[in-house]
Amino acid sequence: MARKSQKSANYLSARTIRRTAKENRRITRQFEQKLNRKHVAPSEYATTMKDPANVLEVEDLKTYFFTDAGTVKAVDGVSFTVPRGKTIGLVGESGCGKSVTSLSIMQLLQRPQGQIVSGAIRLTQDQGQAVDITQMPISAMEKIRGKDISMIFQEPMTSLNPVFKIGSQLDEVIGLHNPDMSREAVKERTIEMLELVSIANSRAVYDMYPHQLSGGMRQRVMIAIALACSPKVIIADEPTTALDVTIQAQILDILRRLKDQINSSIVLITHDLGVIAEMADEVVVMYAGRIVEKGTVEEIFKHPSHPYTLGLMASKPVVSRHVERLYSIPGNVPNPIEMPDYCYFRDRCDRAFAPCFGEYPPMISLSPTHKVACYCYQQSADTKE
Amino acid sequence: MRKYIVKRLLWSILILFFVSFLIYLLMRSLPSSYVETVARERAAANPQVSYKQWLERLNELYGLNVNPLQGFFIWLSQALRGHFGDSWYYGVPVTQKFGSVIWYSFALGAAALIFQVALAIPLGIQSARKQYSTLDYATTVFALIGISLPGFFFITILKMVFAVNLGWFDLNGIVGRMHDTYSPFRQFLDICQHMVLPTLNLVIIGTGSLLRYTRTNMLEVLNSDYIRTARAEGLSERRVINHHAFRNTLIPLVTIIGGTLPGLFSGALITETLFKIPGIGYTSYEAMLAGDIPFTMFYLTFMAILTLLGTLISDVLYAVVDPRVRVS
Ligand SMILES: Nc1ncnc2c1ncn2[C@@H]1O[C@H](COP(=O)(O)OP(=O)(O)OP(=O)(O)O)[C@@H](O)[C@H]1O
Ligand code: SF4
Ligand SMILES: [Mg+2]
Numbered sequence: 001m002a003r004k005s006q007k008s009a010n011y012l013s014a015r016t017i018r019r020t021a022k023e024n025r026r027i028t029r030q031f032e033q034k035l036n037r038k039h040v041a042p043s044e045y046a047t048t049m050k051d052p053a054n055v056l057e058v059e060d061l062k063t064y065f066f067t068d069a070g071t072v073k074a075v076d077g078v079s080f081t082v083p084r085g086k087t088i089g090l091v092g093e094s095g096c097g098k099s100v101t102s103l104s105i106m107q108l109l110q111r112p113q114g115q116i117v118s119g120a121i122r123l124t125q126d127q128g129q130a131v132d133i134t135q136m137p138i139s140a141m142e143k144i145r146g147k148d149i150s151m152i153f154q155e156p157m158t159s160l161n162p163v164f165k166i167g168s169q170l171d172e173v174i175g176l177h178n179p180d181m182s183r184e185a186v187k188e189r190t191i192e193m194l195e196l197v198s199i200a201n202s203r204a205v206y207d208m209y210p211h212q213l214s215g216g217m218r219q220r221v222m223i224a225i226a227l228a229c230s231p232k233v234i235i236a237d238e239p240t241t242a243l244d245v246t247i248q249a250q251i252l253d254i255l256r257r258l259k260d261q262i263n264s265s266i267v268l269i270t271h272d273l274g275v276i277a278e279m280a281d282e283v284v285v286m287y288a289g290r291i292v293e294k295g296t297v298e299e300i301f302k303h304p305s306h307p308y309t310l311g312l313m314a315s316k317p318v319v320s321r322h323v324e325r326l327y328s329i330p331g332n333v334p335n336p337i338e339m340p341d342y343c344y345f346r347d348r349c350d351r352a353f354a355p356c357f358g359e360y361p362p363m364i365s366l367s368p369t370h371k372v373a374c375y376c377y378q379q380s381a382d383t384k385e
Numbered sequence: 386m387r388k389y390i391v392k393r394l395l396w397s398i399l400i401l402f403f404v405s406f407l408i409y410l411l412m413r414s415l416p417s418s419y420v421e422t423v424a425r426e427r428a429a430a431n432p433q434v435s436y437k438q439w440l441e442r443l444n445e446l447y448g449l450n451v452n453p454l455q456g457f458f459i460w461l462s463q464a465l466r467g468h469f470g471d472s473w474y475y476g477v478p479v480t481q482k483f484g485s486v487i488w489y490s491f492a493l494g495a496a497a498l499i500f501q502v503a504l505a506i507p508l509g510i511q512s513a514r515k516q517y518s519t520l521d522y523a524t525t526v527f528a529l530i531g532i533s534l535p536g537f538f539f540i541t542i543l544k545m546v547f548a549v550n551l552g553w554f555d556l557n558g559i560v561g562r563m564h565d566t567y568s569p570f571r572q573f574l575d576i577c578q579h580m581v582l583p584t585l586n587l588v589i590i591g592t593g594s595l596l597r598y599t600r601t602n603m604l605e606v607l608n609s610d611y612i613r614t615a616r617a618e619g620l621s622e623r624r625v626i627n628h629h630a631f632r633n634t635l636i637p638l639v640t641i642i643g644g645t646l647p648g649l650f651s652g653a654l655i656t657e658t659l660f661k662i663p664g665i666g667y668t669s670y671e672a673m674l675a676g677d678i679p680f681t682m683f684y685l686t687f688m689a690i691l692t693l694l695g696t697l698i699s700d701v702l703y704a705v706v707d708p709r710v711r712v713s
Contacts, residue, residue, distance in 0.1 A: 176618070
């Protein structure tokens with residue numbers, strides 16, 4: 001008996017895998033059917049923003065991957081808001097669910113295994129209306145991608161289609177979302193976009209293939225594509241990680257300038273606290289699929305509160321800003337398939353005390369904007385009230 | 386690019402030289418040669434002249450009284466001038482025999498290729514889009530059966546079902562018994578009808594690998610970052626598949642299919658032989674059995690040229706369809 005349970009802890013029998021796979025298919029089929037519906041009445045996903053000043057509100061988002069080895073709760077109850085014209089920084093170590101959060105917002109998860117299980121993602125529309133992305137079928141989602149919300153990816157080298165010219169790839173997006181524009185007008189707009197992202201010889205680049213451009217140039221093209229239709233929200237998933245340091249600053253500059261020009265908001269995902277300090281208005285710190293701390297830039301950098309944030313700050317490099325893995329907090333993230341029911345950071349936390357052995361800590365407000373999920377702050381919050 | 390092609394051509398010539406030399410050596414060292422067979426027959430028919438004497442006479446007649454090295458260069462110098470000699474077995478000039486049979490093979494190969502491509506590409510793309518669906522499993526099983534079981538197995542089954550049991554087609558041959566009495570148009574239809582089963586067999590054994598190849602490629606393309614970008618731009622799923630993904634899958638497919646084009650002239654030896662289709666495959670099979678050196682030399686050298694041409698075509702096509710190769 002003892003041997004059996006020990007064995008099952010780290011070994012999955014073929015039978016278990018088959019059973020999980022079958023169960024997964026059953027679950028994901030339901031999600032898929034909902035996503036693939038055609039002709040869904042817009043009223044079904046219409047909603048209103050909690051706060052009209054926000055362009056994007058993510059509320060208790062849960063995104064799971066139904067894999068053969070078990071269900072990975074990649075994002076498990078994440079809530080944050082993006083006010084108009086602001087930049088939100090999303091930080092956390094590799095695998096904590098930053099990309100999955102952003103892909104959920106775009107509905108670009110790897111399907112069928114990746115599914116939004118519950119929660120709401122509200123995106124503002126014209127005239128005080130809003131849509132809930134989690135309720136939208138793919139066909140409706142296609143209409144807002146690239147137009148209201150767009151994304152810049154981490155890998156500029158592979159994110160452009162290698163067989164089409166830069167110009168035609170940009171033309172395609174602009175033409176798609178502006179069906180009334182003439183071909184010439186579309187082309188003019190493309191050239192203009194290329195100039196906006198500081199590509200000097202824009203007419204020559206128009207006729208080039210992606211492989212003829214450097215990584216930095218390609219990322220500029222990606223930014224041009226993402227911003228071509230003046231989206232309300234731009235999600236930048238580590239836009240500079242793959243680039244070298246001098247190019248990084250230029251790219252971030254372009255992003256910041258254009259964001260103000262078209263008055264959109266940015267969700268900036270990065271490992272790099274330096275970038276966050278420079279670009280973001282608010283910061284969200286994620287750990288193992290959940291938010292452990294959020295607040296304004298001043299709050300997070302002046303009064304980092306969660307032991308994990310403190311660890312991140314401590315391991316922030318001073319000399320060079322170019323780093324892949326920031327921190328060296330001892331220990332590992334718990335197994336994503338069987339998350340424990342206590343503070344996920346406990347096994348690595350040097351401040352763990354008795355309450356930490358209870359259930360997962362609730363969000364505690366340190367100020368109207370500053371929130372942290374850690375028992376250390378329970379008393380101070382209690383006494384304040 | 387031109388420089389590259391010229392270089393490749395020069396290499397091909399060198400390879401051809403050695404290939405034809407090897408083939409010649411092999412043909413000369415076959416245990417039972419054409420002249421030996423003929424000499425034995427004649428000696429049996431006419432006991433006055435012994436087998437030895439016949440052999441000597443025939444060797445001289447067919448130019449086999451020189452050593453293989455000399456023989457090869459004699460063949461080569463003739464071949465370079467376009468003289469491939471008379472076929473020993475068929476008794477007509479090699480090129481004439483070739484010209485009269487090649488179009489059967491070409492028609493068979495072309496029909497099979499068209500059906501293979503028309504089946505493999507759409508099915509491959511669909512099964513990649515719906516990975517692990519019923520369609521995907523069905524095509525995988527179909528493809529693997531086609532790839533792994535030998536052609537003659539299907540031929541037997543096809544003949545059994547469609548020729549013996551259903552009686553829709555003749556067992557073999559290229560024309561029916563009444564062919565000569567038909568009008569020219571009926572004669573054409575008659576030939577077409579006799580091509581159905583051989584084509585079907587070639588489609589069964591040839592579609593699988595192209596289908597699997599399309600599927601693998603499409604899966605890779607569909608998981609690539611630029612497809613995610615295309616979706617993020619708001620393009621419809623149909624446009625993402627038919628334009629962005631398809632154009633990328635096409636690169637390896639075009640090169641592969643382009644490379645098989647010369648193969649249309651190489652004939653399908655087993656299929657033609659078992660269906661008795663008088664194409665180049667069947668014709669050269671008979672010639673080889675008989676030890677017909679001029680015909681075999683011509684056919685095998687021709688095959689070597691086709692193979693070299695195939696790789697050259699796919700390399701050139703690669704540069705044509707892939708902009709990354711085109712420029713550099
Ligand atoms: N396609 C997938 N199938 C199964 N699990 C996945 C898949 N994609 C992501 N995950 C899981 O989701 C978790 C979060 O991944 P995510 O890509 O969001 O991390 P991240 O925070 O963006 O990390 P990085 O900084 O390395 O980009 C990972 O731990 C991984 O286990
Ligand atoms: S709740 Fe406890 S274990 Fe978790 S971070 Fe706070 S102190 Fe550490
Ligand atoms: Mg990521």
